[in-house]
Amino acid sequence: MEKLHIRGNGPLNGEIRVSGAKNAALPILCASLLTADTLKLSNVPMLRDVSTTQKLLQGMGARVMTDNVHEVEITAAGINNLVAPYDLVKTMRASILVLGPTLARFGEATVSLPGGCAIGSRPIEQHIKGLVAMGAEVSIEHGYVKAQAKRLRGAKVVMDMVTVTGTENLLMAAVLAEGTTVLENAAREPEVTDLALCLNAMGAKISGIGSDRLVIEGVERLHGAEHAVMPDRIEAGTFLVAAAATRGHVVLRNAAPKSMEAVLDKLVETGAVVEAGDDWISLDMKRRPKAVNVRTLPYPAFPTDMQAQFMTLNAIADGAAMVTETIFENRFMHVPELNRMGANIETEGNTAVIKGVERLSGATVMATDLRASASLVIAGLVADGETIVDRIYHLDRGYEHIEKKLGAVGAHIERIS
Ligand SMILES: CC(=O)N[C@H]1[C@@H](OP(=O)(O)OP(=O)(O)OC[C@H]2O[C@@H](n3ccc(=O)[nH]c3=O)[C@H](O)[C@@H]2O)O[C@H](CO)[C@@H](O)[C@@H]1O
Numbered sequence: 042m043e044k045l046h047i048r049g050n051g052p053l054n055g056e057i058r059v060s061g062a063k064n065a066a067l068p069i070l071c072a073s074l075l076t077a078d079t080l081k082l083s084n085v086p087m088l089r090d091v092s093t094t095q096k097l098l099q100g101m102g103a104r105v106m107t108d109n110v111h112e113v114e115i116t117a118a119g120i121n122n123l124v125a126p127y128d129l130v131k132t133m134r135a136s137i138l139v140l141g142p143t144l145a146r147f148g149e150a151t152v153s154l155p156g157g158c159a160i161g162s163r164p165i166e167q168h169i170k171g172l173v174a175m176g177a178e179v180s181i182e183h184g185y186v187k188a189q190a191k192r193l194r195g196a197k198v199v200m201d202m203v204t205v206t207g208t209e210n211l212l213m214a215a216v217l218a219e220g221t222t223v224l225e226n227a228a229r230e231p232e233v234t235d236l237a238l239c240l241n242a243m244g245a246k247i248s249g250i251g252s253d254r255l256v257i258e259g260v261e262r263l264h265g266a267e268h269a270v271m272p273d274r275i276e277a278g279t280f281l282v283a284a285a286a287t288r289g290h291v292v293l294r295n296a297a298p299k300s301m302e303a304v305l306d307k308l309v310e311t312g313a314v315v316e317a318g319d320d321w322i323s324l325d326m327k328r329r330p331k332a333v334n335v336r337t338l339p340y341p342a343f344p345t346d347m348q349a350q351f352m353t354l355n356a357i358a359d360g361a362a363m364v365t366e367t368i369f370e371n372r373f374m375h376v377p378e379l380n381r382m383g384a385n386i387e388t389e390g391n392t393a394v395i396k397g398v399e400r401l402s403g404a405t406v407m408a409t410d411l412r413a414s415a416s417l418v419i420a421g422l423v424a425d426g427e428t429i430v431d432r433i434y435h436l437d438r439g440y441e442h443i444e445k446k447l448g449a450v451g452a453h454i455e456r457i458s
C-alpha cells in the first residue's frame with residue numbers, strides 16, 4: 042500500500058497550479074446522463090473519484106473519452122443499465138448523484154444506498170423527499186434506492202437542511218421535469234453554481250443561481266455543451282494553509298479567490314499577508330501563525346472541508362483557539378493523530394480546544410478520510426524529523442499529485458510503497 046514520506050523542512054516557496062474542483066466535476070460528470078449529445082469538459086481534475094465516476098457512467102453504457110490531461114468527453118447515448126452498483130457507490134458516496142439525472146431522463150433509476158462514512162452517518166432522505174414531491178415512487182430494497190416516474194413534475198421543495206449533493210440531485214431531476222420546480226433552502230456552494238451554469242449551457246432554464254432559492258423551468262430535452270470545471274477551492278485552501286504553517290510564500294494560479302472568502306479572511310487573521318486577483322492568490326507568512334477560532338457552516342461561511350487543515354495550523358499557532366464542527370458529527374478523526382505528533386488538542390462534543398505548541402514531532406500516522414489526511418500532510422511539513430502518512434488512498438480521492446505539487450514548492454515529500 043502506498044504512503045507519503047515527509048521530512049519537515051522550512052518554508053514552502055513558489056507557484057502552484059490549482060486543479061479543477063472535485064466537488065464540481067463529480068455532479069457535472071453525472072449531468073452528462075441528461076442528454077444523448079456529447080458533454081465536453083475541461084479542467085477536470087485527474088482524481089480517483091473522477092475515475093470512479095467515469096467507471097460508473099461507462100457501466101451504465103455511456104461513452105467516456107479522456108486524454109488524461111483534464112479534458113473529458115461523455116456521450117450518454119447508449120445507456121442500457123440504470124443501476125449504480127454497491128461496489129462503486131461504497132468507494133464514493135457522490136455516486137448518489139446519478140439518481141436525479143437517470144430518473145429524469147429514463148423514468149427509472151436504482152442506486153445503491155451510500156450509507157455513512159468516517160465523518161458521519163450522511164443520510165439522503167432530503168434527496169428522496171424532493172424526488173417524491175416531484176411525483177417519483179421511491180422504495181428502498183436490498184440496500185438500493187429505487188425510483189420511478191414516467192415524467193417528473195415540477196414542485197416546490199423546501200429542504201430541511203442545506204445539503205450540497207441533495208440540491209444537485211434535485212436540480213438535475215428538475216431540469217427535465219414538466220413544469221416549474223422551486224428549491225427553497227438550496228445549498229449556495231460554488232460547486233452547485235458551477236453545475237447550474239453547466240446545465241444552463243446544456244439548455245436548462247435555471248434562475249436564482251447562487252442563491253438559496255433555485256427556480257427551474259423544466260424543458261423537454263437538453264443538448265450537448267462545453268464547460269470548464271471551476272477551480273478547487275478546498276485544494277487551494279489546503280496549499281495556502283500549508284504555506285502559512287511553514288511560514289512560506291506561495292502564489293496559486295488558476296484559483297477562484299471569490300469562492301473562498303471565509304478561508305482567506307481566516308488566513309489574514311492568522312497574520313498572513315494575502316493578495317488576490319481574478320484567478321490568483323498569493324500568501325506570505327513571515328511569523329508564527331496566530332491561533333484563530335473556526336466554526337464550520339454552509340457556504341458562504343467557513344467550509345467543513347477546510348476544518349482539519351486549520352486544526353493543524355492552530356496546533357502550531359501562537360495562542361489557543363476553538364474549532365467547532367457543525368456539519369458532520371464525526372469529523373475530528375485527525376485529532377488523535379495530531380496529538381500523537383505532539384499537538385495539544387482536547388475535544389468535547391463538536392468543539393475542539395487547541396493550545397498551540399512550538400513544534401510537532403514526526404510520526405507514522407494515518408487518517409480515515411480525505412481532509413484529515415491533508416491535515417496530517419501539513420503537520421508532517423512542519424514537524425521535526427520524518428512523518429509517514431499511511432492510507433493515502435483517501436488523499437488520492439481528492440488531491441491530484443499532492444506530492445508533486447508540494448514538492449515543486451520545496452517540500453521534502455515522496456510517495457513510497
Ligand atoms: C461530493 C461533494 O460535493 N461532497 C461535499 C458535500 O457532501 P454532501 O452533499 O454529502 O453533504 P451535505 O451537504 O448533503 O451534508 C450536510 C449535512 O446534512 C446532512 N444531510 C444531508 C442530506 C440529507 O438528505 N440528510 C441529511 O441529514 C448530512 O448528514 C450532513 O450532516 O457537501 C459537504 C458539506 O459542504 C462537503 O463536506 C462534501 O465535500
Ligand SMILES: C=C(OP(=O)(O)O)C(=O)O
Nearest residue numbers: 064134135346411412439
Ligand atoms: C467530504 C468530502 O467528500 P465526499 O463528500 O466525497 O466524501 C470532501 O471532499 O472533503
